[in-house]
Amino acid sequence: MTLRSICVFCGASPGAHPIYRQAAEALGRHLAEQGVRVIYGGGAVGLMGVVADAAMAAGGEVVGIIPQSLERAEIGHTGLTRLEVVDTMHTRKARMAELSDAFIALPGGLGTLEELFEVWTWGQLGYHSKPLGLLDVNGFYAKLGDFLDHLVQERFVRAEHRGMLQLSETPDDLLHKLRHWQPSVAPKWVDRQPE
Template identity: 50%
Template sequence: MSDIRSLCVYCGSASRVDDRYKTAAARLGALIAARGLQLVYGGGRVGLMGIVADAALGAGGKVVGIIPEHIQALEVEHTGLTELHVVDSMHTRKRMMFDRSDAFIVLPGGLGTLDETFEMMTWLQLKLHTKPIVFVDVDGYWRPFLRLVDHMIAQGFCRPEHRDLFQVVETVDEVFGAIAAPEPVAGPASDKWV
């Protein structure tokens, strides 16, 4: 983990969610700061996004938020961050989050969380990066997604080794061991569909 200095956290912005997800977000933010790592995230002050940022800040950590103008216009940006970057589009946001991060942690979330995560998984599949991707399966939240991946493999739309593009842990405490694991292997990009 010596090369890991900055963690990108993808997570939901919804606030009306079970407390177990909020607890996991708060613990992750605090642990990131306690390890002297920087948190990179979507720049919001609501939902799990706000919780993970507040926890990292509260523990003395550095937090970088990256938010598109059209979301900032909804007045949901976090104004107390170490850095807040307002960008022109979701595409710019995702690229900047990628550039500023050494690994990606996926907490429970919705469509936006999946959008950002899938792009990083696809880039990894295409060998555009080798950064770790770790899902935190809080109380089985990601099990339906894992079944979907197994289904895609069984139906021939993904190769079995694509299951190794990401890791899954059950608690936020396991994240740091997972990101220290060897780099993922996706096979040659040229034969991914055959």
């Protein structure tokens, strides 16, 4: 699969440990070196700003999408290839998805998780067939992985849909997995039996 543009979801905070910043820098730089355009939330703060700055410094192309209501709070990044200011969060997410061939989540908070789960749900429902991945920095997503496995065991999520989310500790390995991912053809529902 050819990946020309990847949407990166990540925190507007730098997190508690320097390793998160280092991982964001490594991802931004790696995407630029691979000729992959970065699509992200448009902020200049936290890991968002780190990814964008690293990609730009490595000669990459970076497109930020930010709603008017967050342009001041997340300090809209003025040093990008392009910054699009949109009217709502819904428009932001739809535009990021439209411009992207795949999605990667770095560590982040509720917004990062919400964005990841929304595009994952869209894929599960067949609205797109784009790969998703987690950059598992220092075991950040290990407990989430355990919980997702629990959802499968409890028959709320099909194993095929769980498998839609790739996980890796390095940008290079994660990009390899995303490029070789095959979409699931399983229907969304685990059981369709009456209660």
